[in-house]
Amino acid sequence: MIPKHRMLRRTLYGLLLAAPLLPGGLACGGYPECGYGPTSLSGGSIAYNSDGGIPSYSDLSCDSCPDQGKHGAQFKSCFASASGIPGKANITCSYVTCSNDGRRPEGLVEARLPEAGDALGALFAHAAWLEAASVPAFLRLAEELKAHGAPEALVKAARRSAGDEVRHTRQMQALARRHGATMPEVELPPFEPRSLEEMLLENAVEGCVRETFGAFVAGWQGRAARDPEVRSTLRAIARDEVRHAELAWAVDAWARQHLSAVQRERLHQARRDALRTLGEEVDGHRPPEPLIHEAGMPSREQARALFQGLTTLAA
Ligand SMILES: [Fe+2]
Ligand SMILES: [Fe+2]
Incomplete structure (x- = not known):
């Protein structure tokens, strides 16, 4: 103890x-309102302005930013940054997520939630996913x-x-199922020393x-x-x-x-x-x-x- x-x-x-x-x-x-899912996603790429500059906030439409679904994290804003490829900039989209915390392992790939279920299902499915990720x-x-x-x-x-986290995962999965949702898969690259x-x-x-x-x-x-x-x-x-x-x-x-x-x-x-x-x-x-x-x-x-x-x- x-x-x-x-x-x-x-x-x-x-x-x-x-x-x-x-x-x-x-x-x-x-x-x-906040939702569950990655706090940022790629919105693809965009060409530099005719003057050779990276497009600013006001030049971007953010139309290419993916929608995370009804109960997913809600779109907030986007910005462009150098991509390493001449003349092309990357668009990064940011989202409003509800705070839902636990111990995330290094390299954990943020999960997108399945569409099924209601708002409570989304909460419990995301919580189950986070519990499962804390096991490794x-x-x-x-x-x-x-x-x-x-x-x-x-x-x-x-x-x-x-x-404990194995038990929490099962408990949260059960609550998610009651609300028609399933836990997304935990995607985790192998750990390095x-x-x-x-x-x-x-x-x-x-x-x-x-x-x-x-x-x-x-x-x-x-x-x-x-x-x-x-x-x-x-x-x-x-x-x-x-x-x-x-x-x-x-x-x-x-x-x-x-x-x-x-x-x-x-x-x-x-x-x-x-x-x-x-x-x-x-x-x-x-x-x-x-x-x-x-x-x-x-x-x-x-x-x-x-x-x-x-x-x-x-x-
Ligand atoms: Fe924990
Ligand atoms: Fe836990």
Whole structure:
């Protein structure tokens, strides 16, 4: 067993106690509701302007940007950048996604959701996909911790977390099926060996920031969901996710003693950058109404409160 992270638990329980007091407003006019899928996709290529410059925002129509479907991430904007081929620029399209967090393994290809099912089906199918993707992330972490001589408790906790994620995948798949949706396939290239510092950088971003935030959101859903099956499933998942977050912080604390001051600063910077990116995502998080009521997803204001709690731990 790894020790409890008291500040993490205090922060989370304090936020959950405040749950009924925070505003649960829906998406307001002018802003698109968020969906699930990649945050960016290729919109093909475009020729340079006649003056030899890369087309600017106002020159682009973004018509070539793919639609991610009814419950998929909603189109936001596009921009052009040099492609490496003379006279041609690449178009990158960006999308508004609902924040849905967990530990993503390196190289994970963001999934597009199948069209079948309703908005709740899309949420659970995406959550199941993310749970399934965390299984190899934890198995790799366990192997790497062992190889770097980490305490046995950390190795065991990482293996146990992989088992938890298998169970979470099944639970989320069952909820997705109830809403007519199926989990997209997890596409993951084989892992390459990497250094201790690279492993820790991933742990800082995916564990200390994203999985910790995922634990907060799951805890919230376990209290706020109107659907009793979702509420009880998420309550159980949230208990595991708090332990996963604690594992991330315990790995971080163990490893610091093996790093130089410069490496420790890089780790800290990676965490700050991940927090900034997550904060931007939370700002665009406006879930459709059924996700807030039935699945207990935090509204934008509530997600911002959870995020503020996270910044007290991770900044
Ligand atoms: Fe999980
Ligand atoms: Fe997890």
